[in-house]
Amino acid sequence: MTTEVPASSSTERYRAVQQSEEFQRLRRKLRNFIFPMTVAFFLWYLLYVLLSAYARGFMGAKIVGNINVALVFGLLQFVSTFLIAWYYSRYANRELDPIADEIKARLAREDAESGTGSAE
Numbered sequence: 001m002t003t004e005v006p007a008s009s010s011t012e013r014y015r016a017v018q019q020s021e022e023f024q025r026l027r028r029k030l031r032n033f034i035f036p037m038t039v040a041f042f043l044w045y046l047l048y049v050l051l052s053a054y055a056r057g058f059m060g061a062k063i064v065g066n067i068n069v070a071l072v073f074g075l076l077q078f079v080s081t082f083l084i085a086w087y088y089s090r091y092a093n094r095e096l097d098p099i100a101d102e103i104k105a106r107l108a109r110e111d112a113e114s115g116t117g118s119a120e
Contacts, residue, residue: 013107020103026096029099030096033091037084037088041081041084051070051073052070
């Protein structure tokens with residue numbers, strides 16, 4: 001049987017976790033991935049839009065049959081989205097999940113020691 005932690009105690013506990021060095025390390029690692037990747041993807045997308053608007057001749061150039069540069073760039077937008085998602089998944093498994101698991105395990109240990117329930 002588990003007992004509920006009072007809201008104020010729970011709030012203080014999670015604030016302490018949020019201010020812990022390992023949580024800050026987790027946030028830093030997440031930001032170090034997300035911000036550069038977001039900027040890179042946004043610039044790639046912006047390039048596509050700007051070329052579509054101002055370099056119509058280039059974007060309309062036929063590559064093979066009716067396939068032109070614009071179509072290839074458009075499809076590459078999808079490919080790059082999937083590649084970023086795949087890369088993030090690998091990064092999270094390798095860099096983020098171990099830290100998050102440490103934090104969760106520590107909270108579970110503290111719960112077990114204090115008899116206040118589980119940290120889910």
